[in-house]
Amino acid sequence: MVDLPSRPVAHTPATPDGEWHYLDDHSLTVSHDAGQFAKVFGARWLGEVVGLLHDAGKASEDFQAYLIANALDPKGKHKSVDHKSCGALHSQTIGGKNLPQVLLGHHGGLQDIGDVIVRIRDCQQNAMPELQAAWETFVNQPRIATRLAELKEPGARSLPDWLTRDADKRSVEFFLRMLFSCLVDADHLDTEAHRDPERAVGRDVVLPKVAELWERFQEDQTLFAPDPSLPLSEVNRVRREVYDACLDMAEQEPGFFRLTVPTGGGKTRSGLAFALKHAVEHGLDRVIVAVPFITITDQTAAVYRKALKLPHAVLEHHSGIEPPERNPERSEDLDEMWRTLASQNWDAPLIVTTTVQLFESLFQNRTTACRKLHNIANSVIILDEIQTAPAHLREPLFDVFRELVAHYNVTIVLSTATQPVLDTIAPQLVEDGREIREIAPEPARLFRALERVTYDWPCMDETWDWPRVVDEMRQHDQVLTIVNTIADAAALFKELDDEDALHLSTRMCQAHRRDVLEEIRTRLREGRPCRVVSTQLVEAGVDLDFPVVMRAVGPLDRVVQAAGRCNREGKLERGRVIVFSAETDRNMPGGTYRHGAREMLLMRRLPDFDPNDPEIFIRYFANLYGAEGADRERIQPERMERNYATVAEKFRMIDEDTFGVIVRYGDPDELDDSIAELRASVYRTKTGKAPRELLRQVQPFMVNCRTREQARYEQNGSIEEVAPGIWLWHGEYDPNRGLDDSRLAPDWLMVV
Numbered sequence: 001m002v003d004l005p006s007r008p009v010a011h012t013p014a015t016p017d018g019e020w021h022y023l024d025d026h027s028l029t030v031s032h033d034a035g036q037f038a039k040v041f042g043a044r045w046l047g048e049v050v051g052l053l054h055d056a057g058k059a060s061e062d063f064q065a066y067l068i069a070n071a072l073d074p075k076g077k078h079k080s081v082d083h084k085s086c087g088a089l090h091s092q093t094i095g096g097k098n099l100p101q102v103l104l105g106h107h108g109g110l111q112d113i114g115d116v117i118v119r120i121r122d123c124q125q126n127a128m129p130e131l132q133a134a135w136e137t138f139v140n141q142p143r144i145a146t147r148l149a150e151l152k153e154p155g156a157r158s159l160p161d162w163l164t165r166d167a168d169k170r171s172v173e174f175f176l177r178m179l180f181s182c183l184v185d186a187d188h189l190d191t192e193a194h195r196d197p198e199r200a201v202g203r204d205v206v207l208p209k210v211a212e213l214w215e216r217f218q219e220d221q222t223l224f225a226p227d228p229s230l231p232l233s234e235v236n237r238v239r240r241e242v243y244d245a246c247l248d249m250a251e252q253e254p255g256f257f258r259l260t261v262p263t264g265g266g267k268t269r270s271g272l273a274f275a276l277k278h279a280v281e282h283g284l285d286r287v288i289v290a291v292p293f294i295t296i297t298d299q300t301a302a303v304y305r306k307a308l309k310l311p312h313a314v315l316e317h318h319s320g321i322e323p324p325e326r327n328p329e330r331s332e333d334l335d336e337m338w339r340t341l342a343s344q345n346w347d348a349p350l351i352v353t354t355t356v357q358l359f360e361s362l363f364q365n366r367t368t369a370c371r372k373l374h375n376i377a378n379s380v381i382i383l384d385e386i387q388t389a390p391a392h393l394r395e396p397l398f399d400v401f402r403e404l405v406a407h408y409n410v411t412i413v414l415s416t417a418t419q420p421v422l423d424t425i426a427p428q429l430v431e432d433g434r435e436i437r438e439i440a441p442e443p444a445r446l447f448r449a450l451e452r453v454t455y456d457w458p459c460m461d462e463t464w465d466w467p468r469v470v471d472e473m474r475q476h477d478q479v480l481t482i483v484n485t486i487a488d489a490a491a492l493f494k495e496l497d498d499e500d501a502l503h504l505s506t507r508m509c510q511a512h513r514r515d516v517l518e519e520i521r522t523r524l525r526e527g528r529p530c531r532v533v534s535t536q537l538v539e540a541g542v543d544l545d546f547p548v549v550m551r552a553v554g555p556l557d558r559v560v561q562a563a564g565r566c567n568r569e570g571k572l573e574r575g576r577v578i579v580f581s582a583e584t585d586r587n588m589p590g591g592t593y594r595h596g597a598r599e600m601l602l603m604r605r606l607p608d609f610d611p612n613d614p615e616i617f618i619r620y621f622a623n624l625y626g627a628e629g630a631d632r633e634r635i636q637p638e639r640m641e642r643n644y645a646t647v648a649e650k651f652r653m654i655d656e657d658t659f660g661v662i663v664r665y666g667d668p669d670e671l672d673d674s675i676a677e678l679r680a681s682v683y684r685t686k687t688g689k690a691p692r693e694l695l696r697q698v699q700p701f702m703v704n705c706r707t708r709e710q711a712r713y714e715q716n717g718s719i720e721e722v723a724p725g726i727w728l729w730h731g732e733y734d735p736n737r738g739l740d741d742s743r744l745a746p747d748w749l750m751v752v
Helices: 023-039 044-053 061-072 085-096 098-105 111-127 127-139 140-150 169-195 197-204 208-224 234-249 269-284 294-308 334-347 355-363 391-407 427-433 443-449 466-473 488-498 510-526 556-563 583-587 593-606 616-626 636-638 642-649 668-681 692-701 707-717
Strands: 010-012 255-260 286-291 314-317 350-354 379-384 411-416 437-440 453-458 478-482 502-503 530-534 548-552 574-580 660-661 704-707 719-723 726-729 733-736 739-740
Touching: 010 023, 010 061, 010 169, 023 044, 023 140, 023 169, 023 379, 044 085, 044 098, 044 140, 044 169, 061 169, 061 453, 061 574, 085 111, 085 127, 085 140, 085 334, 098 111, 098 169, 098 616, 111 127, 111 234, 127 140, 169 197, 169 334, 169 391, 169 636, 197 642, 208 286, 234 269, 234 443, 255 269, 269 286, 269 294, 269 411, 286 294, 286 355, 294 314, 294 350, 294 510, 314 334, 355 391, 391 411, 391 593, 391 636, 391 707, 411 574, 411 739, 466 488, 466 548, 466 574, 466 636, 466 704, 488 530, 488 583, 502 726, 510 530, 510 583, 510 692, 556 593, 593 616, 636 642, 660 692, 660 707, 660 733, 668 692, 692 704, 704 707, 704 739, 707 719
Parallel strands: 255 411, 255 437, 286 350, 286 379, 314 350, 379 411, 453 574, 478 530, 478 548, 502 530, 548 574, 660 726
Antiparallel strands: 660 704, 719 726, 733 739
16 A cells, blocks of 8 residues: 655656655756756756746645546556646746746646646636646645745846847747756656666766767777887878868867868778867767767767777767667566667767758657757767758758857758858858868868779760669679669669678668678678679768779769769779669659759760769859759748747658568567567557567667558558557568568668
C-alpha cells in the first residue's frame, strides 16, 4: 500500500514501495538545471523562471487526486488534468509575455501562437478560480515562495544584451526555441532520475573534455607523418598543407568559415583538427559534425574513434546505427546505455550526426527533437558536403546559422569540394557584413595540384542503352558506375549479369550496405575484380578508390563528387571518369536535381569549362539557385509569427513521406528475437508504443518505402504491423539488390 504524500507531488512513486517525487523538489531542481543550461547563452534567469513554474498546475487538488489515484491503482484508467496552464498564465507577470508559449509546450511540443492565445484567453475566462487556487497552493510552499521572491528581485532579472534591444522577430523565435530546449531537457533529466534511477546512472560516466580530445588527436596525427627520407607524394603534400592551414586558422575568432578542399585532400581529419583546436582556443564545449548520408557517418565516426581512442568521446547519432553486442539477458551495458541517453540531449564532446537530424531539430516543435538544441550553443559545427542541403530551404537554414553564430557562440564550418558561393545561397550573411573566412590556402591551386582524373564526355554526342553501358563496364576489372535512380541501378545490375558484381542502393538496409562497402574496399585493396552499380549514395564522402568511375548525367556537383571516388589516393597518373547519357535519364529526379543536370550540360559547352576548377561553381550555383526559391515553403514568415507547429510541418528535408519496414537480413535468429520483443513490447508499456531501445535494435535492418504504397502493401500481405508504426516486410529481399517488389512501376522507385 502506497503511503499518501505529505505535501504536493509532481510524480508518483516509481515502485510500489518507492518514494513520491515532491513538487517543490522537482520544481527547484528543474529551475536550477534549466538555468544552468540557459546560462551558456546569457539567459540563466529566464531558464530558472520557466523551470520553477513549468509544473505549478500540479499543485491543484484535481491533479493531486489524479496522481494519488494512479499510485493506488496503476492499471486503472484515470482522466488526466491540465497542469501547464497555471504556470503559463502567471509567467507573463514574472518573465514576460512570450513565456506561455514555452511553458504550454513542455510536454506536447511548441504550438502556433494563435493556439497559445486562445488557450490563455480560455483560461482567463473559464478557469481562473481553479488556476488561482492551484497557484496559491504552489507559491505557499516555503521553498517555492523563497525562490520565487528571489527571482522577482530587480537585480535578479538578467537577459542577453541583444534581446533587450529591438530584437528581430525571428531572433526571438529562435531564442524561445532554445529556452524551450533548456526546460525540456532539465524536466526530463529530473523525472528520469526519479522514475528510473538505475538507468539514469548511465549519464554519470566521465566525459572527456575537448582539450583531452585535441591532445589525443595530435598524438594520433604523428602516426600519419610520412618517412622523412622519402619524397612526399603530391596527395600527401596537399594534405599536410591543408592540415597546417587548419591549425593556423583555428586561432581566429569564432564565426563562419569554409573549408574548400578537393576530394582526397584530407577534409575529414583536417576539419576535425580545426574544430578541436578552435574549441580549445575559445573555450567551446563540443564539436558537432553533420554529414548528408548515413554511409558517411559510419565512416567518419570510425575515423574519429580510431584516432581518439577514448571511451565516450564520440557519439554517433542517426537512425541506422548498429546496436552493440548484447549479453544473454539482452540488457544494456554501460556504454550502450550512455549512447542511448546521450543521443537524447547530445551531452557528448564530439557528435557525428546527419544533416537531416541536425537541420530538422532546428525547426521541429516536438520535445524529443528540441531537447538537444541548447547543447548546440558554445560549439563548433562542421557541415560536411554543404552543397547537398536542399536549395529551397537555404534561406531559413542560413538564417538560423546566423543566429547561432551571432548569439550562441557557435562557429560554423562549411566543408565541401564543391563549395556553393555564399552570396548566392545566403545573401543575408553578406548583407550583414559577416566575413566567411576560407581555411584552405588558395583552393584553386590545391585543386590543380590534385587533378587526378581525366573526364570523358560521350554524353554530349550520344545516348547509351544499358547494353552499351555494360560493354564499357566489362572493359575494366575495377569500375564504379553511378546512376540516378534505384530503378536504373536495378536494371543495369540485371543487364550486367555478373555473379561477382556488387550493387548499392537505399532498397538495401543499412547493415547490408555496410557489408557491401566493406567487401568493395577489400577487393580494391587486394586488386581483385570489382564492378559496382550504385545510386548516388556513394558519391559524397564515401572513401572508395576506383581507377574508373562512370557517372550518368546529373548535376555538376554530383558528377565532380562521383569523380572523387576515382584515383582518390593518386596511385595512378590519371584516373578516368566517363560521363554518359542513359536512355532512362528522362526519369531522373525532378526539381533542383533535374535543373542541375541541364545546367551541367549547358556549361559543358562553354570553351573554358573545367570541372577541376573550383571557380566553375561560382557560375554553376548562381544559375542553379537563381531558378530555385530560397524559401519555397514560406517558412520565414511563419517564424516571424512564432508558428512553431506550422514551421515543423513545412520544414521537410525529404519531400515525400516514407515509412520504414524491417527486412530479414543478417542473423535471422537475432532479428526474430527483436521482432518478437517488438510484438510484445506494446503490451508492457503505458504508452502503447514500442520502447526506443527496441527500435534502435532494428533500425539497421529497415528500408524506407513511400507512404503512398502502404495501403497496397497491406492489401497484398507484403507488410505486417508488428508494433504501432513499425512494419515487417514479408516480400522478397534479394541478397544483391535488397527489398524487391517487381510489381512496382520503375518511376515509383525511390531516388538515391
